[in-house]
Amino acid sequence: MPLYSFEGKSPSVHPEAWIAPTATLVGDVVVEKGASIWYGVVIRADLGRIIIREGANIQDNSVLHVGGTGVCEVGKDATVGHQCLVHDCIVGESALIGNGAIVLDGAVIGRRTLIAAGATVTPGTEIPPESVALGSPAKKVIPLEGTAKLFVDHNAAVYHALARRHADSIELIDPA
Template sequence: MPLYSFEGKSPKVDPSAWIAPTATLIGDVTVGADASVWYGAVIRADFGPVVIGAGANVQDNTVIHVNANGCEVGENATIGHLCVVHDCVIGAQALIGNGATIQDGAVIGERALVAAGAMVGPGTQIPPEVVAMGVPAKRQVPLEGTSKVWVDHNATVYQHLARRHATGIEEV
Protein backbone atom coordinates (compact mmCIF):
# COMPACT_ATOMS: atom_id res chain seq x y z
CA MET A 1 0.00 0.00 0.00
CA PRO A 2 1.40 3.41 -0.89
CA LEU A 3 2.02 5.35 2.31
CA TYR A 4 4.03 8.55 2.03
CA SER A 5 5.60 10.78 4.64
CA PHE A 6 5.27 14.50 3.98
CA GLU A 7 7.46 17.02 5.78
CA GLY A 8 8.10 14.59 8.61
CA LYS A 9 4.49 13.46 9.10
CA SER A 10 3.64 9.88 8.19
CA PRO A 11 0.37 7.94 8.00
CA LYS A 12 -0.52 5.85 11.05
CA VAL A 13 -2.63 2.79 10.29
CA ASP A 14 -4.03 0.51 12.98
CA PRO A 15 -2.91 -3.09 12.36
CA SER A 16 -6.53 -4.25 12.09
CA ALA A 17 -7.38 -1.69 9.38
CA TRP A 18 -7.28 -2.66 5.71
CA ILE A 19 -5.79 -0.37 3.06
CA ALA A 20 -6.23 -1.44 -0.57
CA PRO A 21 -2.94 -1.84 -2.42
CA THR A 22 -3.86 0.98 -4.83
CA ALA A 23 -5.04 3.47 -2.18
CA THR A 24 -2.65 6.34 -1.39
CA LEU A 25 -2.19 7.94 2.05
CA ILE A 26 0.03 11.01 2.34
CA GLY A 27 1.14 12.91 5.44
CA ASP A 28 -0.72 13.29 8.73
CA VAL A 29 -3.32 10.53 8.19
CA THR A 30 -4.59 8.31 10.99
CA VAL A 31 -6.69 5.22 10.21
CA GLY A 32 -8.46 3.58 13.16
CA ALA A 33 -9.12 -0.04 14.08
CA ASP A 34 -11.17 -2.10 11.61
CA ALA A 35 -11.41 0.83 9.19
CA SER A 36 -10.87 0.38 5.46
CA VAL A 37 -9.63 2.53 2.60
CA TRP A 38 -10.52 1.10 -0.81
CA TYR A 39 -8.99 0.91 -4.27
CA GLY A 40 -7.89 4.17 -5.84
CA ALA A 41 -8.80 6.33 -2.83
CA VAL A 42 -6.43 9.21 -2.08
CA ILE A 43 -6.15 10.72 1.40
CA ARG A 44 -3.79 13.69 1.34
CA ALA A 45 -3.08 15.35 4.68
CA ASP A 46 -0.49 17.93 3.79
CA PHE A 47 -2.07 21.10 5.26
CA GLY A 48 -3.69 19.47 8.30
CA PRO A 49 -4.62 16.08 9.78
CA VAL A 50 -7.09 13.53 8.45
CA VAL A 51 -8.53 11.05 10.96
CA ILE A 52 -10.49 8.02 9.76
CA GLY A 53 -12.34 6.64 12.77
CA ALA A 54 -12.57 3.02 13.87
CA GLY A 55 -14.76 0.90 11.63
CA ALA A 56 -15.17 3.63 9.01
CA ASN A 57 -14.77 2.95 5.29
CA VAL A 58 -13.54 5.20 2.51
CA GLN A 59 -14.61 3.63 -0.77
CA ASP A 60 -13.07 3.42 -4.23
CA ASN A 61 -11.69 6.54 -5.93
CA THR A 62 -12.71 8.94 -3.16
CA VAL A 63 -10.47 11.93 -2.46
CA ILE A 64 -10.09 13.36 1.03
CA HIS A 65 -8.02 16.53 1.37
CA VAL A 66 -7.74 19.27 3.97
CA ASN A 67 -6.87 22.83 4.76
CA ALA A 68 -5.55 23.80 8.19
CA ASN A 69 -8.68 22.59 10.03
CA GLY A 70 -8.27 18.98 9.00
CA CYS A 71 -10.89 16.34 8.36
CA GLU A 72 -12.50 13.87 10.71
CA VAL A 73 -14.44 10.83 9.53
CA GLY A 74 -16.33 9.43 12.52
CA GLU A 75 -16.45 5.86 13.74
CA ASN A 76 -18.37 3.50 11.47
CA ALA A 77 -18.98 6.23 8.90
CA THR A 78 -19.10 5.42 5.19
CA ILE A 79 -17.70 7.61 2.44
CA GLY A 80 -19.09 6.12 -0.80
CA HIS A 81 -17.42 5.69 -4.18
CA LEU A 82 -16.09 8.75 -6.05
CA CYS A 83 -16.69 11.29 -3.29
CA VAL A 84 -14.78 14.52 -2.66
CA VAL A 85 -14.47 15.27 1.05
CA HIS A 86 -12.61 18.47 1.90
CA ASP A 87 -11.70 19.94 5.30
CA CYS A 88 -14.90 18.91 7.09
CA VAL A 89 -16.37 16.68 9.78
CA ILE A 90 -18.33 13.51 9.04
CA GLY A 91 -20.19 12.25 12.11
CA ALA A 92 -20.18 8.72 13.48
CA GLN A 93 -22.09 6.22 11.36
CA ALA A 94 -22.96 8.88 8.77
CA LEU A 95 -23.16 7.70 5.17
CA ILE A 96 -21.96 9.86 2.28
CA GLY A 97 -23.52 8.58 -0.95
CA ASN A 98 -21.62 7.84 -4.14
CA GLY A 99 -20.33 10.90 -5.96
CA ALA A 100 -21.23 13.38 -3.21
CA THR A 101 -19.09 16.43 -2.44
CA ILE A 102 -18.63 17.75 1.10
CA GLN A 103 -16.92 21.15 1.20
CA ASP A 104 -14.80 23.10 3.67
CA GLY A 105 -16.19 23.59 7.16
CA ALA A 106 -19.27 21.42 6.61
CA VAL A 107 -20.41 19.22 9.50
CA ILE A 108 -22.41 16.07 8.79
CA GLY A 109 -24.28 14.89 11.87
CA GLU A 110 -24.16 11.40 13.33
CA ARG A 111 -26.15 8.82 11.35
CA ALA A 112 -27.01 11.37 8.66
CA LEU A 113 -27.12 10.28 5.03
CA VAL A 114 -25.95 12.60 2.26
CA ALA A 115 -27.62 11.37 -0.93
CA ALA A 116 -25.61 10.21 -3.93
CA GLY A 117 -24.51 13.14 -6.06
CA ALA A 118 -25.39 15.76 -3.44
CA MET A 119 -23.15 18.74 -2.74
CA VAL A 120 -22.88 20.02 0.82
CA GLY A 121 -21.63 23.60 0.61
CA PRO A 122 -19.00 25.30 2.75
CA GLY A 123 -19.95 25.67 6.41
CA THR A 124 -23.23 23.78 6.01
CA GLN A 125 -24.46 21.81 9.03
CA ILE A 126 -26.47 18.64 8.33
CA PRO A 127 -28.30 17.52 11.49
CA PRO A 128 -28.10 13.96 12.82
CA GLU A 129 -30.42 11.28 11.41
CA VAL A 130 -31.63 13.09 8.30
CA VAL A 131 -31.22 12.47 4.58
CA ALA A 132 -29.77 15.53 2.81
CA MET A 133 -30.34 15.82 -0.94
CA GLY A 134 -29.65 18.20 -3.78
CA VAL A 135 -27.08 20.53 -5.25
CA PRO A 136 -26.67 22.27 -2.91
CA ALA A 137 -27.94 19.79 -0.30
CA LYS A 138 -30.77 21.80 1.23
CA ARG A 139 -33.65 19.35 1.10
CA GLN A 140 -33.70 17.23 4.25
CA VAL A 141 -36.07 14.45 5.26
CA PRO A 142 -36.10 12.14 8.30
CA LEU A 143 -33.86 9.07 8.18
CA GLU A 144 -36.25 6.14 7.70
CA GLY A 145 -36.99 3.15 5.49
CA THR A 146 -34.27 1.93 3.15
CA SER A 147 -32.05 4.91 3.97
CA LYS A 148 -32.08 3.93 7.65
CA VAL A 149 -31.22 0.32 6.76
CA TRP A 150 -28.15 1.53 4.81
CA VAL A 151 -26.99 3.67 7.72
CA ASP A 152 -27.65 0.88 10.22
CA HIS A 153 -25.72 -1.82 8.36
CA ASN A 154 -23.25 -0.42 5.83
CA ALA A 155 -20.24 -0.09 8.16
CA THR A 156 -20.53 -3.70 9.32
CA VAL A 157 -20.91 -4.95 5.74
CA TYR A 158 -17.72 -3.12 4.75
CA GLN A 159 -15.80 -4.32 7.81
CA HIS A 160 -16.57 -7.92 6.77
CA LEU A 161 -15.81 -7.19 3.11
CA ALA A 162 -12.46 -5.63 4.04
CA ARG A 163 -11.46 -8.81 5.88
CA ARG A 164 -12.40 -10.83 2.78
CA HIS A 165 -10.26 -8.58 0.59
CA ALA A 166 -7.36 -8.68 3.06
CA THR A 167 -7.14 -12.45 2.66
CA GLY A 168 -8.80 -13.01 -0.72
CA ILE A 169 -7.10 -10.80 -3.27
CA GLU A 170 -3.92 -11.64 -5.11
CA GLU A 171 -2.18 -9.97 -7.98
CA VAL A 172 -2.39 -11.87 -11.28
Protein backbone atom coordinates (compact mmCIF):
# COMPACT_ATOMS: atom_id res chain seq x y z
CA MET A 1 0.00 0.00 0.00
CA PRO A 2 1.47 3.36 -0.93
CA LEU A 3 1.81 5.65 2.08
CA TYR A 4 3.32 9.07 1.41
CA SER A 5 4.65 11.72 3.73
CA PHE A 6 3.81 15.30 2.76
CA GLU A 7 5.66 18.26 4.28
CA GLY A 8 6.75 16.11 7.20
CA LYS A 9 3.31 14.62 7.99
CA SER A 10 2.84 10.90 7.42
CA PRO A 11 -0.13 8.55 7.56
CA SER A 12 -0.67 6.67 10.81
CA VAL A 13 -2.31 3.26 10.36
CA HIS A 14 -3.32 1.06 13.29
CA PRO A 15 -1.83 -2.44 12.96
CA GLU A 16 -5.34 -3.94 13.10
CA ALA A 17 -6.64 -1.83 10.20
CA TRP A 18 -6.64 -3.27 6.66
CA ILE A 19 -5.45 -1.19 3.73
CA ALA A 20 -5.78 -2.62 0.20
CA PRO A 21 -2.46 -2.70 -1.65
CA THR A 22 -3.77 -0.28 -4.31
CA ALA A 23 -5.09 2.35 -1.87
CA THR A 24 -3.03 5.54 -1.53
CA LEU A 25 -2.72 7.58 1.66
CA VAL A 26 -0.94 10.95 1.63
CA GLY A 27 -0.06 13.25 4.52
CA ASP A 28 -1.84 13.65 7.85
CA VAL A 29 -4.12 10.59 7.66
CA VAL A 30 -5.12 8.60 10.74
CA VAL A 31 -6.64 5.13 10.27
CA GLU A 32 -7.89 3.60 13.51
CA LYS A 33 -8.26 -0.02 14.66
CA GLY A 34 -10.46 -2.27 12.56
CA ALA A 35 -10.96 0.27 9.77
CA SER A 36 -10.65 -0.87 6.16
CA ILE A 37 -9.54 1.11 3.13
CA TRP A 38 -10.38 -0.67 -0.12
CA TYR A 39 -8.91 -0.92 -3.62
CA GLY A 40 -8.22 2.28 -5.53
CA VAL A 41 -9.11 4.60 -2.65
CA VAL A 42 -7.18 7.88 -2.42
CA ILE A 43 -7.03 9.68 0.93
CA ARG A 44 -5.12 12.93 0.53
CA ALA A 45 -4.54 14.96 3.68
CA ASP A 46 -2.22 17.67 2.42
CA LEU A 47 -4.23 20.66 3.66
CA GLY A 48 -5.38 19.25 7.01
CA ARG A 49 -6.06 15.98 8.83
CA ILE A 50 -8.30 13.10 7.75
CA ILE A 51 -9.39 10.66 10.45
CA ILE A 52 -10.92 7.28 9.66
CA ARG A 53 -12.37 6.12 12.98
CA GLU A 54 -12.43 2.61 14.39
CA GLY A 55 -14.26 0.07 12.23
CA ALA A 56 -15.09 2.51 9.42
CA ASN A 57 -14.74 1.33 5.83
CA ILE A 58 -13.89 3.34 2.74
CA GLN A 59 -14.88 1.34 -0.33
CA ASP A 60 -13.34 0.98 -3.77
CA ASN A 61 -12.30 4.07 -5.76
CA SER A 62 -13.54 6.64 -3.28
CA VAL A 63 -11.64 9.90 -2.76
CA LEU A 64 -11.30 11.75 0.53
CA HIS A 65 -9.65 15.17 0.74
CA VAL A 66 -9.53 17.96 3.31
CA GLY A 67 -9.32 21.66 2.65
CA GLY A 68 -10.47 24.73 4.51
CA THR A 69 -11.89 23.26 7.74
CA GLY A 70 -8.67 21.48 8.64
CA VAL A 71 -10.26 18.16 9.62
CA CYS A 72 -12.29 15.62 7.67
CA GLU A 73 -13.59 12.72 9.75
CA VAL A 74 -15.36 9.44 9.01
CA GLY A 75 -16.99 8.20 12.22
CA LYS A 76 -16.73 4.88 13.98
CA ASP A 77 -18.31 2.03 11.98
CA ALA A 78 -19.32 4.41 9.18
CA THR A 79 -19.25 3.37 5.52
CA VAL A 80 -18.20 5.39 2.51
CA GLY A 81 -19.50 3.39 -0.45
CA HIS A 82 -17.92 2.76 -3.83
CA GLN A 83 -16.79 5.75 -5.92
CA CYS A 84 -17.75 8.46 -3.44
CA LEU A 85 -16.24 11.90 -3.03
CA VAL A 86 -15.97 12.98 0.60
CA HIS A 87 -14.49 16.46 0.83
CA ASP A 88 -13.72 18.42 3.98
CA CYS A 89 -16.73 17.21 6.01
CA ILE A 90 -17.82 15.12 8.98
CA VAL A 91 -19.47 11.71 8.53
CA GLY A 92 -21.11 10.55 11.77
CA GLU A 93 -20.79 7.23 13.57
CA SER A 94 -22.44 4.31 11.73
CA ALA A 95 -23.50 6.59 8.87
CA LEU A 96 -23.56 5.17 5.36
CA ILE A 97 -22.61 7.19 2.30
CA GLY A 98 -24.17 5.38 -0.68
CA ASN A 99 -22.31 4.48 -3.86
CA GLY A 100 -21.36 7.45 -6.00
CA ALA A 101 -22.53 10.03 -3.47
CA ILE A 102 -20.76 13.35 -2.97
CA VAL A 103 -20.44 15.04 0.43
CA LEU A 104 -18.92 18.52 0.25
CA ASP A 105 -17.12 21.08 2.38
CA GLY A 106 -18.42 21.71 5.86
CA ALA A 107 -21.29 19.21 5.59
CA VAL A 108 -22.15 17.25 8.71
CA ILE A 109 -23.75 13.83 8.30
CA GLY A 110 -25.53 12.68 11.45
CA ARG A 111 -25.07 9.41 13.31
CA ARG A 112 -26.74 6.40 11.61
CA THR A 113 -27.72 8.48 8.59
CA LEU A 114 -27.91 7.10 5.05
CA ILE A 115 -26.93 9.32 2.14
CA ALA A 116 -28.59 7.69 -0.86
CA ALA A 117 -26.54 6.45 -3.80
CA GLY A 118 -25.76 9.29 -6.19
CA ALA A 119 -26.88 12.02 -3.78
CA THR A 120 -24.96 15.28 -3.45
CA VAL A 121 -24.75 16.90 -0.04
CA THR A 122 -23.91 20.54 -0.72
CA PRO A 123 -21.43 22.63 1.30
CA GLY A 124 -22.44 23.41 4.86
CA THR A 125 -25.49 21.14 4.86
CA GLU A 126 -26.35 19.28 8.07
CA ILE A 127 -28.23 16.01 7.70
CA PRO A 128 -29.82 14.96 11.02
CA PRO A 129 -29.15 11.63 12.75
CA GLU A 130 -31.23 8.55 11.89
CA SER A 131 -32.38 9.87 8.52
CA VAL A 132 -32.06 9.23 4.80
CA ALA A 133 -31.04 12.05 2.45
CA LEU A 134 -31.90 11.76 -1.24
CA GLY A 135 -31.35 13.80 -4.38
CA SER A 136 -28.81 15.99 -6.04
CA PRO A 137 -28.72 18.28 -4.20
CA ALA A 138 -29.80 16.15 -1.22
CA LYS A 139 -32.88 18.07 -0.11
CA LYS A 140 -35.33 15.30 0.58
CA VAL A 141 -34.71 13.98 4.10
CA ILE A 142 -36.87 11.19 5.51
CA PRO A 143 -36.68 9.04 8.67
CA LEU A 144 -34.37 6.02 8.67
CA GLU A 145 -36.63 2.95 8.64
CA GLY A 146 -37.35 -0.31 6.84
CA THR A 147 -34.74 -1.68 4.45
CA ALA A 148 -32.57 1.43 4.74
CA LYS A 149 -32.38 0.93 8.52
CA LEU A 150 -31.41 -2.73 8.09
CA PHE A 151 -28.68 -1.74 5.64
CA VAL A 152 -27.25 0.81 8.10
CA ASP A 153 -27.55 -1.71 10.96
CA HIS A 154 -25.56 -4.45 9.21
CA ASN A 155 -23.17 -2.89 6.70
CA ALA A 156 -20.25 -2.25 9.08
CA ALA A 157 -20.24 -5.85 10.35
CA VAL A 158 -20.30 -7.22 6.80
CA TYR A 159 -17.27 -5.10 5.86
CA HIS A 160 -15.37 -5.95 9.06
CA ALA A 161 -15.64 -9.65 8.16
CA LEU A 162 -14.84 -9.08 4.48
CA ALA A 163 -11.73 -7.04 5.33
CA ARG A 164 -10.46 -9.92 7.50
CA ARG A 165 -11.01 -12.33 4.60
CA HIS A 166 -9.04 -10.08 2.25
CA ALA A 167 -6.26 -9.59 4.80
CA ASP A 168 -5.96 -13.36 5.20
CA SER A 169 -6.14 -14.45 1.58
CA ILE A 170 -5.24 -11.78 -0.96
CA GLU A 171 -2.27 -12.66 -3.16
CA LEU A 172 -0.66 -10.88 -6.07
CA ILE A 173 -0.68 -13.20 -9.08
CA ASP A 174 2.41 -13.25 -11.28
CA PRO A 175 1.09 -13.05 -14.86
CA ALA A 176 4.07 -15.02 -16.20
